[in-house]
Amino acid sequence: MTAPAPYSRISELPSHAGETVRVRGWVTHLRSSGKVAFVVLRDGTGLLQAVLVKSSVSPETWTRFGQLTQETSIEVEGEVRPDARAPGGFELAVNGLSIYGESPIDYPIQPKEHGIDFLLDNRHFWLRTPRQRAIARVRSEVEQAIRDFFYERDFTLVDTPILTSASGERSGLFSTEYFEEGTAYLAQTGQLYGEAAAAAFGKIYCFGPTFRAEKSKTRRHLSEFWMVEPEVAFNDSEDNMRLQEEFVSYIVARVLERRQPELKELERDLSKLESIKAPFPRVNYSDAVEILQSKGSSVTWGDDLGAEDEAILVQDQDRPVFIYNYPKQAKAFYMKENPDDPRTVLCDDLLAPEGYGEIIGGSEREDDHDKLLARIEAENLPVEAYNWYLDLRKYGTFVHSGFGLGLERTVAWISGIHHIRESIAFPRTMHRLKP
């Protein structure tokens, strides 16, 4: 009795040419020509064409081929051999086939066009398709690049709470009951906690899911999205922007270096990514308003910039653009007043090219206790919830800056996909909680 053939993943097959191996996976295509049959299977590392010749397999094996349907999970055993006609250049000459789990004929995803509602309802299956797997791998690479970037630069990762009492942003909050403490809110940002941690470690970042109950229905919004937020003690707003452009350039370079097959699957124009190198253009908010007005926009000084305005500012740019120092009333309470123009705050938005919109919002934080307290009161925020945050300005206040980068927007931009919902495995949008 001989030992069973070893298992191999599809990507490893070229190194097993001439050997007999077993491969496990899911059926993606079936073709039959009477006495020769082809099974294409997927195992997450690639596609394998397995060939069955009726005269050289057992009758039982031939019968089992007839029972296969799309997405049946199977094991095939056979000899690996090079063949130019096979996808990947190698195929398996099958001598054994076993079925792990059958798949009824009503498997919903077909190799054809589907509508978006149908695909989102079947997201758990949609993930199995080549394009969606490519996006997910780009996302995974972006996340790893984010962690490596900060690790290499001696930032400490600090995980911040998701259940919070105070919020950092003004937009919609998800709430839930919290024991005897009243209402808790799902975090919209980890920033305030990050600021506390920056005084302990100097350089920190947090990275996790954040929640916005905004009733937004656009291709740039999710109600649950991932945000990475570094916070650096003694960085001013200029240092902050330099960190941002270095960070974004690093992420793009990493994906270009390691995810070529995925970018090819996504038909991404690589030249658009290759030009993403620091430094990025910087446009002062006031200058931006003048530019926009000269191009016919109706914005007036003091307004936040709308989606159309942002599109105008990035058109013809081959890399992201900083818009910095917005009016105070357009921005959050924690941003530091600009000493050179107190109507504005020291902050920046980083707008991605090709119409992907704002991928980063950053600022120097208000480090003056009294000014910060005045802003909290002016916004009618509950001061008692911010006492600990105000304490940071009372006990050894320090210049510090940080920013938040939206992971899904960044992944959508790098992948070149139209809608942000495909950049996370199970998107949460206004009208979708399943699957």
Next chain:
RNA sequence: UCCCGAGUAGCUCAGGUGGUAGAGCAGGUGACUGUUAAUCACCGGGUCGGGGGUUCGAGUCCCUCCUCGGGAGCCA
């Protein structure tokens, strides 16, 4: 919340001026020894989103509700 658009077979869609529905793919059966989203022949498949109205008659016209999509605002 506001402004558009769409709901017809499992999926993607077509159905001038009202006369109770079609195609492609998927599925079933058969043929084929090298297929690449195989090909060819035949077969089955529908509460036309729900409700109300006009009409002899509504997928089609009117009202209403629901669902979904696109966009705006807000933001990452």
